[in-house]
Amino acid sequence: MCDFIRRTLTDPSIFWTALESLATIFAATIIFYELRRARQETVAHKFEGFQYALRLLASEDFQRYITAFNFLVENRNADKRSTNMPLMVQGILQTLEVVQMLITEKYLDEDLFFKTEGNRLANLGLQIRTLEEEKDMLRFEEQRRLYPNGHKLLVRAEKWKEKFSNKNA
Known part of the structure; x- marks a missing residue:
């Protein structure tokens, strides 16, 4: 063993090869721990985004919009619908725009989010679409134009619910 160490330290070709090997092992260890730390930070960011x-x-605002929207859906008063419904849909899409931004920026895992909130959002999207498809009913083009990503999130929630329902059927 002592002969091996003496030869390694005195023979330049062996010394530099051994030093390169040690440096490679050291660098690989650092990279491994940095990747592990980065993965843990990513998981923490996604959890914070989910929360x-x-x-x-x-939130109180979003729940107020949902409550008022559901009340207007059940209440068949056309005058109140035409004046208040666009504001409710705009408030809903505005909030969902922020959620979509979290997904786009990788702060929120879309699958996890849809597993917890997908059904509720899909039902909301279906209600909005059904209202638009009724004869002589409101169209929400302006709200969709203002918050396109919020609307896309509702559409994806509907597709997710349909896909999930087909898997379980």
Whole structure:
């Protein structure tokens, strides 16, 4: 063993090869721990994004929009619908725009979000679409134009619900 160490330290070709090997092992160890730390940070960011999205959907403002929207859907008064419904849809899409931004920026895992909130959002999207398809009913083009990503999130939630329902059927 001592002869091996003496030869390694005195023979330049062996010394530099051994030093390169040690440096490679050291660098690989650092990279491994940095990747592990980065993955843990990513998971932490996604968890924080998930919590923030759930807080947005549970917020007083969003719940007020949902409650008023559901009341207007059940109430067949056309005058109140035509004046208040676009504001409710705009408030809903505005909040969903922020949630979509979290998904786009990789702060929120879309699958996890849809597993927890997908059915509720799909039903909401279906209600909005059904209202638009009724004869002589409101169209929400202006609200969709203002918040296109919020609307796309509702459409994706409907597709997710349909896909998930087909898997379980």
